[in-house]
Amino acid sequence: MPKHKEYTILLLSRVTLKAHEFITKVVQSNSAFGPCPEYICKCGNIQSDICETATVAISSVYHQVFKTKTKFSGLEVLGFDKTIITDELLSDLPFRPYNFQLGILRIWIVKIGCSNEITTNLAGPGFKSAFIYQYNKSRALFFQEIDKNHCRVTIYYECNAYIDFIEQNPDLVWSKIGILQKYNRNQLFELTNQYTTNLIQAAQIPYCTLNEWNNKEIITNIYNYHLKCCIIANINWYQFFCNKFEQPNTIIELRSALQLIYPIEHEIGERKFRAWKAMLKNVGCSDITPYEKDQSNVLNNLIRACMHLWTQRISY
Incomplete structure (x- = not known):
């Protein structure tokens, strides 16, 4: 060792x-x-x-x-x-590989990416899927990727041999390959399944990890999505994240923490409170007491807590 x-x-x-x-x-x-x-x-x-x-x-x-x-x-x-x-x-994994059966094909989705491109059903850069089928009379792995300006299918066969096909969209790239013609091209990429569609839509929602709380550009993007429309202009909302990022305590009692940045007499309504909770869930927090509104409202920075407990450095 x-x-x-x-x-x-x-x-x-x-x-x-x-x-x-x-x-x-x-x-x-x-x-x-x-x-x-x-x-x-x-x-x-x-x-x-x-x-x-x-x-x-x-x-x-x-x-x-x-x-x-x-x-x-x-x-x-x-x-x-x-x-x-x-x-x-x-529970905190943003994505887990999954598969669906399409005729004789079992298609695995290994990564989700999103865009505004209609021809790919809003899937975008980073989307990857794969399945096994025959190519040139050999068992082959078909690895499919969507990039910014093109779709790629890489076919691995006969040990280390492979061939790339690249076109602007799934229809063109599979037309070039010339097999599996009975299937819809977006089906082969697994872009038409409702579960995949839901994940692509969810990927449109901005999020970040705990280590990015001190990156104001990233946090502002999430703030604009969840909070900007329902927060008063003179609130220093970013200071909330700066304060919590520097503190060793991983548990946030949300109402008490928010009262520190709002005026003393300001009432934080349920709509605004839900918006704050939605934002915190998209910056790495987990609700450890998902009870009714008249009970405790505590958000636990679960990932950071796990890092504190388990991510230790040891030598052998």
């Missing part, structure tokens, strides 16, 4: 097996395809190497502790088979 190498902890799990406490850390590593998870398990003074799977990490330590060859499902030990845990882990 490399020494003095730093890793970012993404998740920490603790489970008791035969009265022994096993601690598993999910750490961030890098591969040719970008960031990826790796796993470290520890029980007492016994610690695994950094492993590609949780199963290997946990089972290797279990073998050393109990001198048996029992193998555990790493995902189950981490609790990933429990809906309550997976829902929590996935």
